Amino acid sequence: MNCQASQSMESQAYHYGVMRRAIDLIDAGGADLTLDGLAAQMAMSPAHFQRIFSAWVGVSPKRYQQYLTLGHAKTLLRERFTTLDASHTVGLSGSGRLHDLFVRWEAMSPGEFARKGAGLHIRYGWLDSPFGAALVMATDRGLCGIGFAGEATRDAIWADLTGRWPEAEFVEDRAAVTPWAQAAFRQQGETQVHLIGAPFQIKVWEALLSIPSGQVTTYSEIAQAVGHPRAVRAVGTAVGRNPVSWLIPCHRALRKSGALGGYHWGMPVKRAMLAWEAARTDARGGQAFADRNNFTP
Template identity: 35%
Template structure:
């Protein structure tokens, strides 16, 4: 241990600093275990700790390798990333920020995000969303009651919709340009208080909610948006969650139930997604002008583009483009008719004043 003094090493252990992995190991003499500096286990006291340059030295001192950080394995990050995935599964109903994971596993947020993506192919947030969806499906298949299943899977808190907006996934632009080629899209059609509605979802979340006069029109709207995708009625595929979501949406529209917490699969340009994400953060009962939207997403001059992004929104209600008005307070446009827009705004204002 010529390069470092022990205070530095102890500091690295306390910081669980992965930069020191492979450069030294520490043993906890009271437990008989030795670890990498980044080991997520905690609680060793300084006086019980000894430092080693190589695992063989620790073993010679009678210590055995830790089962959490696997100091004998070559690639500690991959072990940590497996643990991170388990951690997310174990806390799927909580809000798991990158900084929380970064604290838990002793890696910088950037390093963690990159390593996780390299190993699992998706970001930690996407992993959590996918896991919740799987849990929900499993619970529904095993016959759990609907609201229990929602909570069990970590959905069901309306506030969480807003927290997790940034974690929502967008279809890659190329897939979008290809008209959804290779995507399987399940859909369900239902009558609501505001008229017939179609809801469609990929395996990552809801990508399409439109109002329309009848089933044929609704289906043609969907196939126009995704000409290359395989469109399947929900009843024909394994998507119990879709029936559940459209029911929750109907309750929201008919009985003023809270807006359901539903994973979304956004499809659009980066600019459009910025607009939509901002819209999802506008609280119920509030309205914004197109110029306020442009300002809020950091492009104050792009008022017309912001208005267009509202116009091409494919996810009615859940991306609340109905909350955007002209700056003179007039309704502006609405893809699904001004009467619906008026109703939605009035309903939300009533909800707020009733609950105040």
């Protein structure tokens, strides 16, 4: 990774750290918390705080507060709900569009899955991401694991991911995983993904890949798309077991009621991802979603 790209990712990670602390303050202070009050609690000037927020997400802190509210999930379902058609979801050719990134993915065979990773050589490294520190893992065929240190310790994240493939060989090699991770986190170029999971899980993860950035769907829609309309609970479990979070966007799956549902790496990370995507989608052009709902800058 070149110096400029490294600095960009480190900057994004720093901005997420600021934003994460702000989420906690907004939760505690409510949507009426002013820019001056929020900046003061962050020990920053209002101008400096606003610059950091705007650089990270593309909108002002005041508008971003609206995206962070729990009620925003219901608004997303109402305004940006995506219906997944099984005929277009199941049996894809092995590639899908995600953000501005082209993802090529390959699934391991059921036999390989049953062997619990035996014979797999998995490289790993801790990298900065837009959503904090991330443990990134890859086989020779592509990224196979991404875990975010939002709510858990690094040791817990390590145990979580390595425990999925207990017979694999793990070798620390930050340089090997960086190019694919850089493409994923910077949303530029092409990256490869090696999906390691049971056949039903892979079908669910494939459906997740068809949800556009800035939009959401429901667990029941995913169940319908994979041909098991009554298996909503099993779908929820499979979504939670997605090993390549963010790249396969399990954060875009919501409950039918509009509740966020769970998220394996912590609810603040899920809320941050949804808010970041929605704000950037609006900032890129067209009539702003926030304006349609009378959000104030």
